[in-house]
Amino acid sequence: MTLKIWIFPVIVATSVATVLASPCSMQNRTSNLLNCITGIKTRFMDNDAFWFGSQYATRCPLKGASYDPKCTNLRPDTADSFGTRFFQSSAIDSLDRYLSVRFESIGRNYTGCGTTFTWDGKERVNIDVDPLSDDVETPWFVRNTPNITWSSNATDYYTLIVYDAGYMICHGLYVNVRGNDLSSGQVVKEYHGPKRSFILQNPYIFLLFKHSQPVNVTAELKNVILNPNWS
Numbered sequence: 438m439t440l441k442i443w444i445f446p447v448i449v450a451t452s453v454a455t456v457l458a459s460p461c462s463m464q465n466r467t468s469n470l471l472n473c474i475t476g477i478k479t480r481f482m483d484n485d486a487f488w489f490g491s492q493y494a495t496r497c498p499l500k501g502a503s504y505d506p507k508c509t510n511l512r513p514d515t516a517d518s519f520g521t522r523f524f525q526s527s528a529i530d531s532l533d534r535y536l537s538v539r540f541e542s543i544g545r546n547y548t549g550c551g552t553t554f555t556w557d558g559k560e561r562v563n564i565d566v567d568p569l570s571d572d573v574e575t576p577w578f579v580r581n582t583p584n585i586t587w588s589s590n591a592t593d594y595y596t597l598i599v600y601d602a603g604y605m606i607c608h609g610l611y612v613n614v615r616g617n618d619l620s621s622g623q624v625v626k627e628y629h630g631p632k633r634s635f636i637l638q639n640p641y642i643f644l645l646f647k648h649s650q651p652v653n654v655t656a657e658l659k660n661v662i663l664n665p666n667w668s
């Protein structure tokens with residue numbers, strides 16, 4: 438079975454940042470895709486990009502022993518990049534195309550934990566996830582299944598995994614997707630957005646694997662994925 442991966446972080450936390458110029462903006466990835474993909478590969482191996490990387494040792498000198506939720510880390514001693522957290526470092530070499538992830542949301546104000554959170558009157562929000570930007574999205578705006586597309590042939594098989602890369606929890610698993618029609622796949626776990634909010638800026642990763650044959654989802658795998666302790 439050949440595996441190919443496409444990887445995209447969306448960072449989820451407390452504030453919506455402004456959009457910065459990026460090699461992976463819609464305009465730039467259309468005119469120079471290679472530049473965007475090179476940027477993703479570099480970021481994938483950057484162990485200073487997220488909280489569980491090299492910043493972790495200074496942020497959490499007690500390595501989680503303080504019971505601070507910001508310090509909960511299943512790999513406290515590794516100063517991870519995405520590459521070391523999930524794969525052998527060479528896995529990213531097979532990245533060869535762009536995975537477009539777009540969230541569409543209606544804004545609103547809501548009350549939680551005794552506070553009213555307002556979104557500055559923002560009503561409709563479209564988020565074209567840019568894997569190279571430091572934009573931070575709130576859980577509210579990424580709660581619905583995004584529109585996910587990629588270039589493919591109709592007879593290809595793909596598996597899409599959405600994963601909370603910080604706390605290492607599966608947020609969606611679709612297997613045996615034909616072409617890029619997500620609805621054609623077997624839904625092992627439906628996408629759900631972040632539940633814990635306002636702890637820290639935490640990246641979510643979208644991984645797409647191409648495979649030459651359909652894969653079988655075993656009962657054992659289902660049990661792990663659907664375990665409520667890991668949802």
Ligand SMILES: *[C@@H]1O[C@H](CO)[C@@H](O)[C@H](O)[C@H]1NC(C)=O
Pocket residue numbers: 457458459460462464465
């Ligand atoms: C595209 O990239 C160029 C330089 O690489 C940058 O100056 C420009 O702002 C980018 N455009 C967008 C829309 O991000």
Ligand SMILES: *[C@@H]1O[C@H](CO)[C@@H](O)[C@H](O)[C@H]1NC(C)=O
Pocket residue numbers: 544545546555556557558559560
């Ligand atoms: C949210 O609150 C802001 C500020 O009070 C207000 O301008 C906006 O209209 C509110 N939006 C909604 C959807 O209620």
Ligand SMILES: *[C@@H]1O[C@H](CO)[C@@H](O)[C@H](O)[C@H]1NC(C)=O
Pocket residue numbers: 584585586
């Ligand atoms: C998702 O995006 C594709 C490509 O831009 C578009 O053709 C399709 O209509 C979108 N689907 C939804 C449900 O918005």
Ligand SMILES: *[C@@H]1O[C@H](CO)[C@@H](O)[C@H](O)[C@H]1NC(C)=O
Pocket residue numbers: 588589590
């Ligand atoms: C679709 O298949 C053709 C023929 O095998 C191949 O050349 C092309 O790269 C494929 N396209 C994608 C997007 O995988």
Ligand SMILES: *[C@@H]1O[C@H](CO)[C@@H](O)[C@H](O)[C@H]1NC(C)=O
Pocket residue numbers: 650651652653
């Ligand atoms: C998947 O399961 C079916 C039915 O048990 C079996 O025929 C097939 O060979 C299996 N495929 C793989 C890739 O294991």
